[in-house]
Amino acid sequence: MISLSDLRKVYRTRGDREVVALDGIDLHVPRGEVHGIVGESGAGKSTLIRCLTALEEPSSGTVAIDGVTLTGLGERELRRQRRRIGMVFQHVNLLDARTAAQNVAYPLRVAGVSRAERDVRVAELLQLVGLGDRGDSYPSQLSGGQKQRVGIARALAAEPAVLLCDEPTSALDSDTTRQILRLIRELRDRLGLTVLIITHEMSVVREVCDSVTLLDRGKVAQTGPIAEVAGEHGSRLARSLVPLPPEPGVAGRTTLELAFGGGTPAHRVLAAVAALGEDVDVASGTIETLAGTRVGRLRITVPAAAVASSTARLRAEGVHVEEVAP
Numbered sequence: 001m002i003s004l005s006d007l008r009k010v011y012r013t014r015g016d017r018e019v020v021a022l023d024g025i026d027l028h029v030p031r032g033e034v035h036g037i038v039g040e041s042g043a044g045k046s047t048l049i050r051c052l053t054a055l056e057e058p059s060s061g062t063v064a065i066d067g068v069t070l071t072g073l074g075e076r077e078l079r080r081q082r083r084r085i086g087m088v089f090q091h092v093n094l095l096d097a098r099t100a101a102q103n104v105a106y107p108l109r110v111a112g113v114s115r116a117e118r119d120v121r122v123a124e125l126l127q128l129v130g131l132g133d134r135g136d137s138y139p140s141q142l143s144g145g146q147k148q149r150v151g152i153a154r155a156l157a158a159e160p161a162v163l164l165c166d167e168p169t170s171a172l173d174s175d176t177t178r179q180i181l182r183l184i185r186e187l188r189d190r191l192g193l194t195v196l197i198i199t200h201e202m203s204v205v206r207e208v209c210d211s212v213t214l215l216d217r218g219k220v221a222q223t224g225p226i227a228e229v230a231g232e233h234g235s236r237l238a239r240s241l242v243p244l245p246p247e248p249g250v251a252g253r254t255t256l257e258l259a260f261g262g263g264t265p266a267h268r269v270l271a272a273v274a275a276l277g278e279d280v281d282v283a284s285g286t287i288e289t290l291a292g293t294r295v296g297r298l299r300i301t302v303p304a305a306a307v308a309s310s311t312a313r314l315r316a317e318g319v320h321v322e323e324v325a326p
């Protein structure tokens, strides 16, 4: 379980300028949940992870892992608690001169685990990430996805309660990405891990996350279970979770975007569209099943002169409508 409460981080740069990187973050990720953190460059994602691993000291607020508050701990206790947190990075940073097995064994050696116990653990861990037969391979002999698996096994060596992943699949192709995400879910199921994934790819959120938070300039702009935020029609996360292809506009006609799913069943949207009469046309549409809930968006065009009346009639039927800027 990860709990952040009113977390603030203010960096002081040269010339005494202040950068508010995190501006009062409240976040609660229950045990066993996979939570995504998204947001534009500079939103504070990496700062959030650094505060979680206590690499960075928050300016105020608290960070707690499984009920243990990390903020304010002494150096020794902090080091002990850090072992409860596994980290997976975009670039794996394996030791090139060591085999996969030796890389996984490394944190166990540092922690003073005996040789015999280490060998057993490393074999188990490599098995767990699907590399049971590759322990003797050197990093240069492994594919990008296999290296990331070794990185995940290494992160799990100290039996962490929490796995923090910073862009874990950004350097991988789409098939390998899917395999790694599947592995993360399996590990969550088997080990009861709480997982936090920082990503700029909405496909990662769609595929692996139970819940998601959108950060915007250090603040939580939107947060919740995937199906719920996708059903918040017109919201930024709904738009990016259920994207529509760009389409050329038609002269003299205006595009309206309708949302369905969640509390708005498709048949109600379709009936309301049909009731607009013969002037309406379909431009594009998309549907996604997110955490078992179907959510979609439909774009229609109407004559420019009929925008106000069409919008009013659709809204009267309880349909979420927005005009798409040309």
Ligand SMILES: Nc1ncnc2c1ncn2[C@@H]1O[C@H](COP(=O)(O)OP(=O)(O)OP(=O)(O)O)[C@@H](O)[C@H]1O
Binding pocket: 011, 012, 013, 019, 020, 021, 039, 040, 041, 042, 043, 044, 045, 046, 047, 048
């Ligand atoms: N050590 C630092 N000193 C001063 N400012 C910093 C420092 N680290 C980050 N910042 C600032 O804090 C803000 C948040 O940065 P952060 O690295 O957390 O963003 P991010 O969401 O991870 O972005 P990206 O997607 O580009 O990695 C930015 O305005 C950044 O310039």
Ligand SMILES: [Mg+2]
Binding pocket: 045, 046, 047
């Ligand atoms: Mg970053």
